[in-house]
């Protein structure tokens with residue numbers, strides 16, 4: 001297994017299969033690569049099925065045991081089932097999707113080897129949903145969640161970004177997962193770095209505080225040291241798990257970051273928040289990909305805590321050490 005100089009072993013990879021999307025969510029960071037707006041048809045810049053599989057085979061050689069497929073909207077890839085089918089057996093396969101294409105396709109993905117799915121659902125109301133996603137596909141997403149549960153995906157996590165437009169929904173979403181078996185809720189701290197709208201920020205500590213009051217039990221997940229709150233519904237006959245993903249200015253989160261990313265164009269990337277460490281796999285052979293993977297892992301640094309450090313006033317700023325060396329400025 002490969003580890004960086006901060007002792008962070010790389011156990012997972014996060015592969016973006018496309019930057020195309022049928023939604024236009026107001027907050028979207030597109031995995032650190034900007035805009036998803038553009039043509040819906042397959043694009044020449046996307047990794048081919050063979051490119052994705054070749055990379056996964058190399059990652060498996062380094063004992064990587066989990067892959068997350070994401071995007072853009074990964075289900076726009078017609079070859080998704082084939083990619084999953086050809087993913088090395090040792091890897092747990094999960095998918096993050098907006099859910100609209102799950103109806104009619106969830107079962108085939110499970111047959112191919114998909115084990116878990118996260119579906120982005122930021123509201124429980126079609127009007128609010130449309131405002132956030134710029135799409136009227138609310139019913140399709142609800143159908144998608146149902147299809148995922150019926151296909152046996154376990155758990156089905158609902159992803160909700162907590163920001164100005166959604167913060168008021170948190171209690172209803174928590175009840176919703178407590179009342180519906182098979183669902184879990186993942187509350188994602190809004191990342192303003194990549195959207196340029198700091199005014200939408202919500203203090204995630206307040207959400208932690210509220211959940212701590214509601215919870216029967218609190219756990220820590222190994223990945224990112226994320227907190228998980230187990231909450232019962234009002235009638236006491238249902239219980240749901242709520243996980244908080246709170247990476248912003250959180251050195252503990254970064255210290256427990258064990259994944260390398262791959263962009264849809266086949267660039268290896270050591271950190272979501274950085275684009276100055278990209279390494280193209282282009283036409284590389286397997287031995288060359290092995291070398292590139294080693295190099296990207298070796299150059300990984302915890303973003304908050306090393307790449308960005310706190311000054312005397314407690315503000316985060318770029319560590320001088322990386323100016324020029326990585327940041328290219």
Ligand SMILES: Nc1nc2c(ncn2[C@@H]2O[C@H](COP(=O)(O)OP(=O)(O)OP(=O)(O)O)[C@@H](O)[C@H]2O)c(=O)[nH]1
Nearest residue numbers: 068070094096118159186188245247257259272273
């Ligand atoms: N900054 C940062 N954000 C992350 C990281 N991992 C997840 N996130 C945020 O959380 C969002 C949701 O992640 P998902 O793809 O649903 O899944 P996950 O939380 O990574 O993994 P699972 O919970 O195991 O399914 C991502 O799109 C990011 O916004 C990370 O390592 N760094």
Ligand SMILES: C[S@@+](CC[C@H](N)C(=O)[O-])C[C@H]1O[C@@H](n2cnc3c(N)ncnc32)[C@H](O)[C@@H]1O
Nearest residue numbers: 027028029071072073096097098120159190191
């Ligand atoms: C980029 S999307 C790609 C997968 C798929 N299209 C979807 O929406 O689930 C992956 C996740 O990133 C989250 N996300 C996007 N922009 C974000 C931001 N600015 N802050 C926090 N999370 C964000 C979304 O909510 C979604 O759950």
Ligand code: SF4
Nearest residue numbers: 021023025028072098
């Ligand atoms: S569905 Fe996912 S990729 Fe598409 S715009 Fe929304 S968050 Fe971004």
Ligand code: SF4
Nearest residue numbers: 254257271272302303
């Ligand atoms: S180092 Fe920190 S910001 Fe970068 S991907 Fe890992 S957890 Fe996210």
